[in-house]
Amino acid sequence: MAVLSPEDIEQFLDQGYVRLRGCFTRAAAEEHTRLIWDRLGYVADDPSTWELPSVHMPPHQRIDVRTFAPKAWLAACELVGGAERVSTEKPYTWTDGFIVNLWQDADRPWRPPSNESPGWHVDGNFFRHFLDSPEQGLLTIALWSDVDHQGGATYIATDSAGPVARFLAAHPGGLLPGPDPDDDTPVIPYADLGRQCTDFVEATGEVGDVYLVHPFVLHAKSQNVLRRPRLITNPPLTLAEPMRFDRPDPADHSPVERVVLRALGVDSYAFTPTRPRAHIVSEMSKNHERMRAEERRRLARTSPPA
Known part of the structure; x- marks a missing residue:
């Protein structure tokens, strides 16, 4: 059963993302997020306890997207060319690794997204990036709270897949997501690529909305002045x-692959990496191990005895 309309597919090809509304209920979101404040050690209705402006929390649990948000699952499969192209060794699951934006840059005047906004990047801090990388076939932005204008919505550079794809094609030896003193692979120049972009949106929406985003689309954290x-x-x-x-058969190219072909201005493109694929243990992954232990200690203190 097709979830995405021809118009949705065309938007994905043109702008690198599609928004799905109502993929899960508010009640389901409340159940999935109910331990957030205990995990953070903050009081929900007391902003004076919100020590950090934003927190990238570590995951503890995973949920099966196929049953929790079937609309998102089916749409994702359409964009990558079918369920058979999704890894079974690393299934498409969602976690409780919430990215919480509480008051990021709230003390500064609101600035709309632009090519000079800080923090443009593509996800995937755990692998060496190639034009054909399978590790990040699609980016998901699942909204577990209402997200309003000026309220910390993710910025999306909707014309960035082209510059990123062309840069990756020009570097078949791969690129790193960040500097590594032990690896001479060049680093993706996010800021330079961001400056080539002119069209931006805020990923606003309601609880249960999901954005499916091309893996080469630049995005960034934004201010939460609200x-x-x-x-x-x-x-x-x-x-x-x-x-x-x-x-x-060109018809077998997925929408994700078609975005790349459009960016390169060709109908077909043979790509072969000239260096091995490599897994990276990111600093975030190391920090998450520490944070996970801290959260478990907090939960042990707040949970009633059995």
């Missing part, structure tokens, strides 16, 4: 195999 807690997750979808841009 000081209303904004809760999202951004789990990756891992592909079973690397993307392919020279399929014998």
Whole structure:
């Protein structure tokens, strides 16, 4: 059953994202997020306890998207070319690794997104990036709270997939998501790529909305001048195999692959990495181990005895 309309697919091809409304209920979101404040050690209705402006929380639990948000699952499969192209070794699951924006830059005047906004990036701090990388076949932005204008919505640079794709194609040896003193692979120049962009949106919406975003689309954290807690997750979808841009039947190219072909201005493109794929243990991953232990200690103190 198709979830996405032809107009949705065309928007994805043109702007690198599609928004799905009402993928899960408010009640389901409340159940999934009920331990957030205990985990943070903050008081929900007392902003004076909100020590950090934003927190990227570690995951503890995973949920099956197929049953929890079937609309999002089906749409994601359409965008990557079918369920058979989704990894079974690393299934598409969502976690409780919430990205909480409480008051990011709330003390500064509101600035709309622009090509000079700080923090443009593509996700995937755990692998060496190639044009065909399977590790991040699709980015998800799931809204676990209402997200309003000026309330910490993720910025999306809707014309960024082209510059990113062309840069990756020009570097078949791969690129790193950040500096590594032990690896001479060049680093993705996010700021330079962001300056090539001119069209931006805020990923606003209601609880249960989901944005499915091309893996090469630049996005960034934004200000939360409203000081209303904004809760999202951004789990990756891992592909079973690397993307392919020279399929014998062009109709077999997924929308994700078609975005790349459009960016390169070709109908077919043979790509072969010239260096091995590599897993990276990111600083965030290391920090999450520490944070996870701290959260478990907090939960043990707040949970009633059995």
